Amino acid sequence: MRKFLTQVIKRLIFDNKCSVCKEQLIKNEEYICEKCFFKLKEKNNLKKIGNKYHIYEYDGEIRELLKNFKLKNRKNISKKLALLVGQKIKYIKEIENIDFIIPVPLNLNRYLERGFNQVEEILKESDIEFISIERVKNTKYMYGLKGKKERIENLDRAFSINVDLTGKTILLVDDILTTGATIEEITREIEKKYIIKNIFVFTVALALKSKK
Ligand SMILES: [Zn+2]
Incomplete structure (x- = not known):
């Protein structure tokens, strides 16, 4: 009985x-x-739609893994994800002549809650250099803003990029691509400040509704 209890407790502590x-x-x-x-690994195929790359459809195994990674604070899942996506990102960097890799920043509140940006963790584990876009203030209330113009203006004050991106080719990296709204907004933000050469996107998984 005691042995059984120890095992139960162990399983509760170490999931x-x-x-x-x-x-x-x-x-x-x-x-x-x-x-x-x-x-x-079997489903590990790089696909390209326009300027956007992805490996998986956001379904099945990858969906569970990414959900666990985000919600359960299993930061070390980044090691497994790095094994699945690291080489592909390096390949894109090579063939598209990427100058800078930029992970999509987390909402500050979520960052504080979780304590890490999952995309940055994957890049770190993959030994890939990146530059961070900093959120200079909390943009949570952005969701409450109705007009698109208001939202854009709000974002304008929310991001800060400390690197000169003029004439550069950029790869934005995120875990899941759903509506692509965040990617679009960041792209607009970058293009407002710099005349860049080209911009590409890599996401681990593509949500089906964004396929159209
Ligand atoms: Zn399993």
């Missing part, structure tokens, strides 16, 4: 379940079981 299929993990497995990781 040793696969982030995807919820099966108990075995020795040497971390955050995701080998089976699920293999499935993700």
Whole structure:
């Protein structure tokens, strides 16, 4: 009985379940079981639509993994994600002659809650250099603003880029592409300040509704 209780407590403290299929993990497995990781490797194909790259459709295994990464504060899942996307980002950097990689910044409140930007973590684990766009103030109330103009003006004060992007080719990186609104707003923001050469987007997963 005592042994059983110890095991139960251990399992409660150390959530040793696969982030995807919820099966108990075995020795040497971390955050995701080998089976699920293999499935993700099988689906690992880089696709390009316009100037936007993605690997997965936001569904199945990758959806569970990204959800776990974000909501459960499993920061170390970035190690697994780096194994899946790192090489692809390096490949895009090479073929598109990317000068700067910029992770899409988190809403400040969410950053404080979570304590990390998941995209930055993936890039760090992949050994990829990036520059950060800083949010100079809390933009949470932005959602409350009705007019598009108001929203843009609000964003104008919300971002600060400390690098000269004139004539440069940029790759914006995010985890999931849904409506693309944030990407568009950041692009507009960058283009307002600099005459850039080109801009590309990479997201780990593409939500189906953004396919059209
Ligand atoms: Zn699994």
